[in-house]
Amino acid sequence: MTQVPFARGDQQLDAPVHFALIHYGEEELRAGVLNFLEPALNDPRQGIYLCGPEGEASRFLDNLALSAGRDVRADVAERRIILGHGDRDADQQLQNLLDPLRELCDRGFSPVRVVGPAAWGVIGYAAPEDFLWYESRVLPGIEDLQAVAVMCTYDAARLPARAIVYGALETHTHTIIDGVLSASPSFMSADRYLKTRLIHLPWLEPGEERPVTETSEDHPGRVPRSRTR
């Protein structure tokens, strides 16, 4: 078991771990991700894997490196930092995640920190139910990778409630909400999640409508809702 500390505060997690950052908008996303990744940006013994839409992981890393005041191009070239991407096939997306993690672990990086955004109903990515299946399979997939910590980011300003409840809360052992790390009481093991949640998803019931795939470009006027508490 490997301890994975954050940059600020005394919070840390025991790897392997799969946890969710539930954030409101981009600013909170950057702060939360930087808090998680900064120790690895500054430590050549640690590995990083970033995934997301094509090109986004690279742009995101550039912003993070800028915030951290580091040039990470050499780390990317040496594959200490690996940039990946999702896939419309949830199983392929899972392999896209696990293969580089095994590579980083095999090469001795520890811990290996992973960040990927929740892609819910986005064209080019898995259907929501398959995305949930993917999320439920991450922890079993990294069980034998003792140094891996996977952070999935969920934008509560944009995602529907069921993405947060079924995805962030039920498939991750821990959540970070408002900067506070805590165990998720709603978490279910992959097996239980499959039997009690996945095959009973409301939109998969006969006669029910499924979530419609969309992209933000289909709603050019839509902006994240203001944060109200």
Place this chain on the structure above:
Amino acid sequence: MCAEIAPPRNLRVVPFIWRRAHTSAVAGGEIGHAALDLQRGAIAVLDPDGNVTWADDAWAADDGESGLARVGIRGNLLQAYRAQDDPIARAVANAIVAIFEGRATYFEIEHRPSPESPRSILTSIAALRGNGAGAGAAVIHRVVTPRPQDVRTHSGEPIGDGMGRLTPREREVLEFMAAGLDNRAISARLRIQYSTVRGHVRAVIEKLGARSRLEAVARAYQRGLVVP
């Protein structure tokens, strides 16, 4: 109402598949996903009178406004396309007729966005309706012949039973899918190539008329054919 058209009563959903191309390196993925998603998504529906109409709520936004209404497409689709003096619109109309007559199950439209135009499918629809000027061109890519699981009764039940078309190996794969295993684990259990498993999974999804891995499992579970 299009009096000259006699739509078969066993068709309920008239799906359209919008293809995006030349947008980026991931276009292939987008195409595939959009196709699966829209294939059964009732983007256009055949109403009880035989009219093809857009499903107004199919792209509803958070604010309740209909995406399709926003781009101004309502009413009888066939009439709308026939009214246009445009080869693309005529091709769409012909494809709709082919669906009516049972010669096709769905058709695909390839969207070729121009660099300055938004990549939105809705924009593509608007461009198509407005004879393609100003935005990316769209062309009929192919018309797909009927498959049994795409033909539905008025109550929405599939006429063909996809389960009956699964091979013994595909049934085996489905059982492992229902147990939550990923393809690599299934490959190890069955001692077959990973790529072979992927092929079986795709076949299972297609034969069950599902859009996704989980939907295939859920359908099999709902019919009592697998126990997760």
